[in-house]
Amino acid sequence: MATTDLNCSEFHNDQIATLSTHSLQELQHPVVSTKVFIQRDYSSGTLCKFQNKFPAELESRLDRQHFEETIQTLNNLYAEAEKLGGKSYLEGCLACLTAYTIFLCMETQYEKVLRKVARYIKEQNEKVYIPRSLLLTDPIERGLRVIEITVFEDRGFVPTS
Amino acid sequence: MRNCEYQQIDPLALSVAPASVQNLTDKKAERLRRKWEVFPGKNRFFCDGRVIVARQSGVLPLTLGLIVVTCGLFFAFDCPFLVEHLTVFIPVIGGVLFVFVVLSLLRTSFTDPGILPRATLDEAADIEKQIDTSGSSSYRPPPRTKEILINQQVVKLKYCFTCKMFRPPRTSHCSLCDNCVERFDHHCPWVGNCVGKRNYRFFYSFIISLSFLTSFIFGCVIAHITLRSQSGKSLIQAIQESPARYPLMELVICFFSIWSILGLSGFHTYLVASNLTTNEDIKGSWSSKRGAEESGNPYTYNSILANCCVTLCGPMPPSLIDRRGFLSPEESVPTVSASEIEVPSFAAKNDANMCTQSTKDVLERMLHSSASYGLCLLGTPKTTPVGLEVTGAPARAAETSPTERCWHQTADAPCSPFSTSSTSDSIHSINPAFRLASPSPSLGRAMLVLDEAPDVSFIP
Numbered sequence: 001m002a003t004t005d006l007n008c009s010e011f012h013n014d015q016i017a018t019l020s021t022h023s024l025q026e027l028q029h030p031v032v033s034t035k036v037f038i039q040r041d042y043s044s045g046t047l048c049k050f051q052n053k054f055p056a057e058l059e060s061r062l063d064r065q066h067f068e069e070t071i072q073t074l075n076n077l078y079a080e081a082e083k084l085g086g087k088s089y090l091e092g093c094l095a096c097l098t099a100y101t102i103f104l105c106m107e108t109q110y111e112k113v114l115r116k117v118a119r120y121i122k123e124q125n126e127k128v129y130i131p132r133s134l135l136l137t138d139p140i141e142r143g144l145r146v147i148e149i150t151v152f153e154d155r156g157f158v159p160t161s
Numbered sequence: 162m163r164n165c166e167y168q169q170i171d172p173l174a175l176s177v178a179p180a181s182v183q184n185l186t187d188k189k190a191e192r193l194r195r196k197w198e199v200f201p202g203k204n205r206f207f208c209d210g211r212v213i214v215a216r217q218s219g220v221l222p223l224t225l226g227l228i229v230v231t232c233g234l235f236f237a238f239d240c241p242f243l244v245e246h247l248t249v250f251i252p253v254i255g256g257v258l259f260v261f262v263v264l265s266l267l268r269t270s271f272t273d274p275g276i277l278p279r280a281t282l283d284e285a286a287d288i289e290k291q292i293d294t295s296g297s298s299s300y301r302p303p304p305r306t307k308e309i310l311i312n313q314q315v316v317k318l319k320y321c322f323t324c325k326m327f328r329p330p331r332t333s334h335c336s337l338c339d340n341c342v343e344r345f346d347h348h349c350p351w352v353g354n355c356v357g358k359r360n361y362r363f364f365y366s367f368i369i370s371l372s373f374l375t376s377f378i379f380g381c382v383i384a385h386i387t388l389r390s391q392s393g394k395s396l397i398q399a400i401q402e403s404p405a406r407y408p409l410m411e412l413v414i415c416f417f418s419i420w421s422i423l424g425l426s427g428f429h430t431y432l433v434a435s436n437l438t439t440n441e442d443i444k445g446s447w448s449s450k451r452g453a454e455e456s457g458n459p460y461t462y463n464s465i466l467a468n469c470c471v472t473l474c475g476p477m478p479p480s481l482i483d484r485r486g487f488l489s490p491e492e493s494v495p496t497v498s499a500s501e502i503e504v505p506s507f508a509a510k511n512d513a514n515m516c517t518q519s520t521k522d523v524l525e526r527m528l529h530s531s532a533s534y535g536l537c538l539l540g541t542p543k544t545t546p547v548g549l550e551v552t553g554a555p556a557r558a559a560e561t562s563p564t565e566r567c568w569h570q571t572a573d574a575p576c577s578p579f580s581t582s583s584t585s586d587s588i589h590s591i592n593p594a595f596r597l598a599s600p601s602p603s604l605g606r607a608m609l610v611l612d613e614a615p616d617v618s619f620i621p
Contacts, residue, residue, distance in 0.1 A: 037287045042309050042316075042330055045460055046344070082476055092362075092474025099264040100363060108477045143278040143481040145326065 031153045038071065038147040048078040048144055057151060061132045070124055070136070074117065074147070081113035114140060197484040201279055202340040210484035212271045215338045219350030221270055228266070228371075231414050232259045234407045235378050239385045246388050251381060258374040265367035266352065273480040274357030275343035277324065277332060285325035312459040331460070333440055343478075346432075347439040356439075359480065362473045365429055372419075372426045379415035382408045436461040436468040 034057060041051040052071050054064050088109055095102050121138050129136050129149070137148040197210035205214050214221075232255070240252040280288070307318045307327050318327045321334050324341045328334070333345035335355050344358035356364045385408055432442060437458060441447060447458040462468050 035283045035287065037284055040329065042311055042318075045311055046330055082478075084471060084475060088476045089470060089474045091476070092470075095477070096362070096366060096473070099261050100268050100366075101264065103477065108479070110476050110479050114479060140479070140481070140483075142281070142284070145277070145280070145329075146284060148283070 032150055033153045034151045036149040036151060038149070040145065047082055048139075049075050050139070050147055055149075058134070058149065061134055061151065061154070062128075066128050070128070071147070073120060074139070077113055077117050077120065081110045193487045195484065196482070196486045196488055199488065200482065200484070202276065203338050204276075204340070206484060213273050213354075213484065214270060215348070215354045217337060217350075218353040221351065221353030224266065224351045225263075227414065227418075228259075228262060228374075231378060231411055232374075234411050235381065238407045239378075239381050239411070242385055242388070243381060247384070255374075255377060255381070258370060258377060261370045262367065262374050265363050265370055268363040269349075269352045269356065269360050269367050270354045272354075272360040272363060273482060273484070274355040275345075275359040275478065276338075276355075276357075276480075276482050277326075277329070277341040277343055278482050279324040279341075280326040288326060314457070314459040316459065331438065331441070344438060345440050359478055365433065365473060368422060368426045368429060372422050375415050375418045375422055378411060379419060382411050382415065386412075433469050433472045434465045436472060 036055045036057050038050050038053075038055070041049045043049075050071055052068055052075075054067055058067065091109060117140070118138055121136050125136050133152040133154045135150040135152070137150065139145070139147050142148055195210050197206040197213075200206070203216040205216055206212065207214070235255060236252060240255070243251045305320045307320070308315055309318060309330075310316070311330060316330055318330065320326070321328050321341055323334060323339065326341075328341055329343065331344045332341050334341045335345065335348050337348050338355055340355070342355045342357040344361065346356040346361055346364075348355045349364070352364065352367070354360070429439075432439065435458065437447070441458075462471060
């Protein structure tokens, strides 16, 4: 229990640190113009999946293709986290047999994937979003409810590298 | 009584970088706080956020006490006799079961059940914008339901006024904990916590292992008394001879527990096999008796084994509330909480003015109470960011706010580190009996579940 929560906090803190560094260093005058929220898609049940609908507010800033690729990759990653297969069942049974104390020492499959998601988002921000005065927020920061895309005022800055 | 009138969130009031950036230097001087310290729900945290329990621990001490006392008596008085006359494995099995029960119980009580963090102000404003597409100046509360298709079936998502978001499917708001909980099953007073997505498997293993433990102890005590009475004495004599008659006490406790625990285990086994929650079962959400249309459970995998595997052995979801994360300076702005924040509406309602005061008075009171407001909300002396947020707002208020009254209510509410709204407590006091009800499935269907505006959900 303690380890899993520690891991969660670690990558949350990493994310915050990364975002702060990015937003303050690379965006010289970060003035938020608007925030776009990509809601969850519940058509397949309670699995974590986001809507692939391209928001109108990003028309001028971002290619549809980039956006769809980001959302699709995120959806695939979350699907991998929640995948029901031999590995997850084994993990579940082992946990049950040890009266769930195993979660104190072992990182769950979900948490491993969340780390991957955090890395992917950081990479996407660096490559695609920040150069277009946009910032992608990791959905875990918002309780996996939404993907928040912050749209900054486009002042024609030059990204510092 | 809690003011159920919905307050529109003005996107203009949502300040962004400038205000918080100015206070960055102030923030750095203060100790970085963890998110659990500003958690808006009614929970208590221990070990620096590692352990989470509901504010009202219910009868958890009683549950623990009963288990420990009964097992203690068993090990002290029955085991010596039975080891001598039967087998040494009896205390071993008893010990293993006891450890399993206690660990499962503690895990259920101290784990985050799947609490959904409340919507941020930006998110809530965005949702409102999407709903209020007419763009008219007159304000109306957002519609309370949204229909979506899940596996070709229509499911209604309800809007949570406290958390300011449309609840995901199978999520319900627990009024005792004041949180939306994913895959909400019920709030169990015996365990002192909600049972939801993240701790359902712990709860299930707790009741199953407890069934085995009570049956085992019951069986052993019966065996003990029978063996004593076999050596030519009557039953009553045998009981009198047994050490201090404690086995009789164990017998009584086990006898009464067995009925309810076995019944509850059976009920939850049925729920697991059909991929249902107690909440859904009680409300009859997927009952086929309703009308002509087929409303089966859209979440079932149509196989008992698959349903069991998914519910009990599925991947363990992470805690979404990030209790031990540090608050960043930007995040020190409070998220939406209907019971604690009552931001004055700017497009004021003309029909529901409860008190009329001049704008000047409103401004004065806002400035005056912003400090204590910040104190109430975050539990520590708070400086400008909250104050800026709050005082910026009334400057634009053209008319008086109908929430003036409840603004004062929240400002005057007693401040504690995890401050609760005094108004919500009044809802709890209405039905204290339900909270301590015995967990018997036979009573389950007779229990009332209120699911209107106060969003009270509980279990038998």
